[in-house]
Amino acid sequence: MSLKSTLEIDIVKATTSKIDSVDFENLLFGNIFTDHMLVCDFKEGAWQKPIIKPYEPFMIDPSAKVFHYGQAIFEGMKAYKDENDDVWLFRPDENFTRFNKSAVRMAMPEVPEDIFIDGLKTILEIEKEWVKKGLGNTLYIRPFMIAIGSGVIAQPSTQYRFMIILSPAKSYYSGEVKVIIAEHYSRAANGGIGAAKAAGNYSAQFYPTKLANAKGFQQIIWTDDATHTKLEEAGTMNVFFRINDTLYTAPTSERILDGVTRKSLIDLAKRDGLNVEVRSVLVEELVNAAKDGSLKEIFGAGTAAVVSPIVAFSYQGTEYQLPKVENSFAQQLKEDLTKIQYKLAEDTFGWTVKV
Known part of the structure; x- marks a missing residue:
């Protein structure tokens, strides 16, 4: 699997960063998110052009099938920074493969490799300062997909949204x-x-x-x-x-x-x-x-x-x-x-x- 980006992605940078307000020594797992997120929609039978934009809430129809029939899948990954300030992923091909196995089982469209992998690479390059050095410091990566098509008839959606959000992390469990x-x-x-x-x-x-x-x-x-x-x-x-x-x-x-x-x-x-x-x-x-x-x-x-x-x-x-x-x-x-x-x-x- 190559991490050389060939995908065209629209990028809208945040005007300001919240990184300086984050206490990286006292993180509650999955509670703080970086400045940007990746969004890519599936509609009319095809994946659209991805966009990386400022992290923000978004609106979808109240009848979106994710709310009524639970078409939602995700992955959990991490990025690590070495002593040379290089950022590394661990077995991303395994997460990509499993994500699409989940998609097939949930009657959702498979995400192309370039959108998943190149999109991940691009957003990590933008957010690399959020990956801190030192054992125990990571950037948790949450790729996910939800059904955004409207209507409450019990059948698979025809529209989906794939996203990647990032969260700086330390340990998940503490104590015995x-x-x-x-x-x-x-x-x-x-x-x-x-x-x-x-x-x-x-x-x-x-x-x-x-x-x-x-x-x-x-x-x-x-x-x-x-x-x-x-x-x-x-x-x-x-x-x-x-x-x-x-x-x-x-x-x-x-x-x-x-x-x-x-x-x-x-x-x-x-x-x-x-x-x-x-x-x-x-x-x-x-x-x-x-x-x-x-x-x-x-x-x-x-x-x-x-x-x-x-x-x-x-x-x-x-x-x-x-x-x-x-x-x-x-x-x-x-x-x-x-x-x-x-x-x-x-x-x-x-x-x-x-x-």
Whole structure:
């Protein structure tokens, strides 16, 4: 995938920048946005010319199908700045491919590579001062598409809007994370849209997560919809389990998102000589491992949080504490990954792409 821009994009620069008013040391994730946004509409069967313009609200018809039938998808990516002030992306081809897989599943038009990639490159060049140096500093990238066609008849829209907005970020989760294993609610079902990064997947999680929060847990480990015996994802992340010295994670499926961080951690673990098994892990296995002391670690993996260690889980009213281990796989893999992303270690996989 090339990041050489060949796309014609209209650019309207903001008259002033709000960057000097931002406290980059105390950022609340996803709350502050940069000065510009990319907008590109699909209408009359074709993608129109993209425009980069000042970040601002916009108007759409109250009957727009995104409001009534939930045609909305998104991606999560990050930009990183190295010590030479160069800006880098991490595996943008994976996000581009997954975005269009989501589009197909939601009966939305696929976004051409030049609009997605060249548009992203151009807006990052404009907003490069928002990408701060130093480990932990990133610029979170949110490409998304919504149905803007009007009318409340239950059918796909004929008009769509693709956008990219940017948000400076530090850590996603802070403090210790405890989870509860789902016994009733499900994140996704076979034949559904669990493998798509569709907005509705996340809104459906809010209520059961609210119930978990009320019990003192930050997130839920989701189980399969049919039997609730297979461990699948943790909150909005893929999830890994270390039992003795083997790392386990569930295979991707119609119910489980094909996470970019997940697949990167698997490759890094194999490179480092760690034992990795991609297979379904049963709730019973996890509980038994917690009881006999063989369960060493649980951690979530995703773009926003990168790696999020879990300190305890609850199942059927019993809480199980995770031990504090030396030579944590979670810490090792997070360091391996972030060093590549920030160009502090050689990228032997060819994952990083210079803007």
